[in-house]
Amino acid sequence: MIENFNRFVLANTGTLLDGLWVTAYVCFWAFLLAIVLGLIACLIRMRLPYARVVAIGYIEFCRATPILVQLLWVNYVWPEVFGFPQTVTGAGVIALALQSSGYLAETFRSGFEGLPKGQREAALAVGMSRWRIVSRIEAPQVGLVVAPLVVNQLAVVVKSSTLVSIIAIPDLMYQGLKIVNQWYEPIEVLTTIALTYFALLFAISRIANYAYVYFQTKFGIASSR
């Protein structure tokens, strides 16, 4: 057991860390893109009368399609139909972002709908423009309310990112499976990978929990309604 651990895990630390770095890279860009897309979809759904049907369709599609299906779809179909993404990494980032943007759009919407309607009316009454109401009045409050939920969505992105290994993005899972296929000794490598992912996701969910408690006590968001 110890021998195997030394031979398969410690000897390959460099490769596995490379994989972890790719995981981090893919997750970072996917998460950023998901927040932007989610915000856009959410605002369109709430504020634009005719385009909202499109936004609802987009959100429902993203939420109802499994990540594996989206991943393969983006990877095989998009380059031929839309001409991008040209790399597998791009496909992975887009697929992960698509999935999360649907969930985030609904999270943001719940945040916006939690605000008292009077604030918006008051802002309109003093002559603020629509965009200014969103950016100055609503977004700061919504940001605080949804922050823990958004961090939780990062955990979902990291979790789903294990699947990008199947379109040959060299992430942690890919490197691990490569070592397994090379030596046919799965126990140590796969257990190490499982524990690494667990540590990563556990840390993220702790941060989300902490953020929730912190924002509640510091800004008293729940009591401000």
Place this chain on the structure above:
Amino acid sequence: MFVALQNVFDPALFWEYRAVLLTGLLQNIIIFAESAVLAIFLAFIVGIASLSRHGPVRWTAVAYAEFFRNTPEYVLLVWVYFVLPLIIGTALGTKANLSPHVAAVIGLGVAYSGFLSETVRAGLRSVSYGQTESALSLGMSGFTALRRIVLPQAVRRMLPEAVNQLVSLFKSTTIVSLIAVQDIMYQVSMISVAEMRPVPLYTGAALLYCIVIIVATQLFQRLTERWRRRGWA
């Protein structure tokens, strides 16, 4: 326009392979049903244990839930498929083998029992403790109080969240194709290799899943809503 559209999505192709695709879907549904039963069974044990009076029992249950909630399903699935047979084999001193189907059910069932146990725990805690106390003071045993008083109310409160979890379990059944269970995604990959036209097939698969899941979600919610209203306590 029409030709371009047919390049993206071709219903005729799906009609041609309908038998294979439907067996694939059936395989998905079977795995979903089996792992859902396993997950719900484990979730109740862990959920109840996580509210136990005994420290070690409670800690074990919380650790179990945290571990399986925070480990990706795909990693668990691969772990169960590759590592578990070796461990069982060493323990029994023989060569053990897990079929992909069994590995898929164990992997997904255990993964989702973590999520569901949190739902169970929240449901149980939502029933005020005074009810348990009065049941106990009437002379019911702890187990009877749980079964007759607490669970019937708790189950009704946890239904909406449990439905959400089961829907994500159904979505996760797509990943079993990666350990060569012949589910719908597996069949789609096989057909696209044979036809050399991945575009319409993957688009079709995405749309198919989208429709199946939206319909199933609505159906589940309707059914449980009725159950909730009827109040079978």
